[in-house]
Amino acid sequence: MKTHSVIGGLVLGSVLLTGCASAPQSPEGADLVRGKLNSLQADPVLANKAPAALKEAEMAVSLAEQPLSDSDDNLALGAHRVYVADRQVEIAMAKAVTRDAEDRRAQLAEERATSRLDARTLEADRARADADRIEGERAEALALSDAEAAELQQQIDDLKAEATERGLVLTLGDLLFEFDSAELRAGNTSNLNRLVNFLKQYPERNAAIEGHTDNIGNMEYNRELSQRRAESVRLYLVQQGIASNRLTATGLGHGQPLASNDSEAGRQSNRRVEIIIDNPPRVISSSEAIKSSQ
Amino acid sequence: MMLIPFPTPNPLRLLLLAVLASGLLVTGCASSPSAPTSSLNEARSAVVSAEQYDAGRFAAAELGEARQKLDQANTAVKEERMAKAEQLALEARVGAELAYAKTEAAKAEAINAEMQRGAEALTDEMNRTGAQQ
Numbered sequence: 001m002k003t004h005s006v007i008g009g010l011v012l013g014s015v016l017l018t019g020c021a022s023a024p025q026s027p028e029g030a031d032l033v034r035g036k037l038n039s040l041q042a043d044p045v046l047a048n049k050a051p052a053a054l055k056e057a058e059m060a061v062s063l064a065e066q067p068l069s070d071s072d073d074n075l076a077l078g079a080h081r082v083y084v085a086d087r088q089v090e091i092a093m094a095k096a097v098t099r100d101a102e103d104r105r106a107q108l109a110e111e112r113a114t115s116r117l118d119a120r121t122l123e124a125d126r127a128r129a130d131a132d133r134i135e136g137e138r139a140e141a142l143a144l145s146d147a148e149a150a151e152l153q154q155q156i157d158d159l160k161a162e163a164t165e166r167g168l169v170l171t172l173g174d175l176l177f178e179f180d181s182a183e184l185r186a187g188n189t190s191n192l193n194r195l196v197n198f199l200k201q202y203p204e205r206n207a208a209i210e211g212h213t214d215n216i217g218n219m220e221y222n223r224e225l226s227q228r229r230a231e232s233v234r235l236y237l238v239q240q241g242i243a244s245n246r247l248t249a250t251g252l253g254h255g256q257p258l259a260s261n262d263s264e265a266g267r268q269s270n271r272r273v274e275i276i277i278d279n280p281p282r283v284i285s286s287s288e289a290i291k292s293s294q
Numbered sequence: 295m296m297l298i299p300f301p302t303p304n305p306l307r308l309l310l311l312a313v314l315a316s317g318l319l320v321t322g323c324a325s326s327p328s329a330p331t332s333s334l335n336e337a338r339s340a341v342v343s344a345e346q347y348d349a350g351r352f353a354a355a356e357l358g359e360a361r362q363k364l365d366q367a368n369t370a371v372k373e374e375r376m377a378k379a380e381q382l383a384l385e386a387r388v389g390a391e392l393a394y395a396k397t398e399a400a401k402a403e404a405i406n407a408e409m410q411r412g413a414e415a416l417t418d419e420m421n422r423t424g425a426q427q
Binding site: 101 | 385389396398403405410418
């Protein structure tokens with residue numbers, strides 16, 4: 001019995017002895033890990049990005065800081081806890097960085113979308129500007145400013161010509177000539193003079209002179225009369241200063257009546273000379289030139 | 295209790311028993327301890343996850359360290375140092391988790407950098423063609 005008590009006493013004593021040998025201390029390195037954690041918690045960007053991981057790190061650091069009494073086992077335990085706490089703080093940091101990158105990505109995606117939109121808008125604007133420029137060049141090539149267009153319209157109106165797809169058609173009536181003659185009556189040339197002025201003002205335009213008759217008489221006769229009348233007009237124009245190579249004269253006889261030949265009024269209408277002033281040569285756009293060459 | 299051959303317990307003996315019992319538990323000699331199997335499995339699993347996630351490329355040091363700890367844990371088991379094995383297994387696990395987390399961060403930043411480059415290239419292109427006009 002006494003031996004057991006002694007053993008008991010010794011064991012108890014040793015426990016008490018080791019308890020008093022040195023005060024328990026915080027394991028080595030625990031303060032460094034605490035410092036790391038503090039830095040992360042103080043980081044303005046990262047502090048709130050990984051709350052769960054941060055909490056776990058906090059718990060691990062607190063555990064690592066727990067004072068341990070001096071022993072080999074406690075040395076290893078302390079070192080172990082500090083190691084684990086350090087890894088946990090690093091994990092929290094890495095997760096915060098990941099989350100931050102993801103948050104910034106939304107912003108980046110927006111910026112990229114804006115950039116793309118800007119680029120497309122720029123492209124569209126440029127395409128439109130190019131189109132406008134080409135259109136403008138084309139209008140220039142036609143050499144018609146607003147003022148010139150107004151002038152031309154006035155001239156056409158004065159001419160009393162009719163705009164058709166063949167060109168401007170000026171119709172000179174029967175009274176231009178003596179009956180059954182190709183001789184121009186004097187004093188009836190005001191229309192012709194207006195035509196001369198027009199042709200002089202727009203030297204790029206040519207004119208086709210076409211003579212017509214009513215259906216009295218045979219085709220051959222009428223054709224020959226209408227031919228002579230057309231040539232009369234042509235001669236007059238040339239005499240007034242229009243270059244002859246701008247003018248053609250053709251007799252069409254009674255083949256193209258304007259009105260019915262059953263009435264005198266109709267026949268008078270049909271006895272006419274038509275002068276067709278062609279439209280100015282069209283400026284071919286570059287795209288049309290490319291198409292036509294393919 | 296039944297091993298100790300005294301017929302009647304008294305307070306001092308109870309205290310002795312308690313101390314001895316706790317002492318035995320501390321030193322681990324009472325029975326042969328079992329390997330920390332679940333901790334080891336968790337550690338292995340974490341290392342494999344990190345490897346599959348390409349941590350070898352983005353967090354090579356951390357992954358290497360985790361593998362080392364796992365090897366040490368296995369050795370400790372063979373040496374029947376189970377408490378040590380438990381600690382090493384845990385260290386291996388958190389080490390592998392760190393390798394994984396660092397890889398995630400590196401990949402996330404790489405994606406952003408790529409997007410940034412993309413946006414800059416676009417801006418450059420716009421400015422360049424603008425200069426040509």
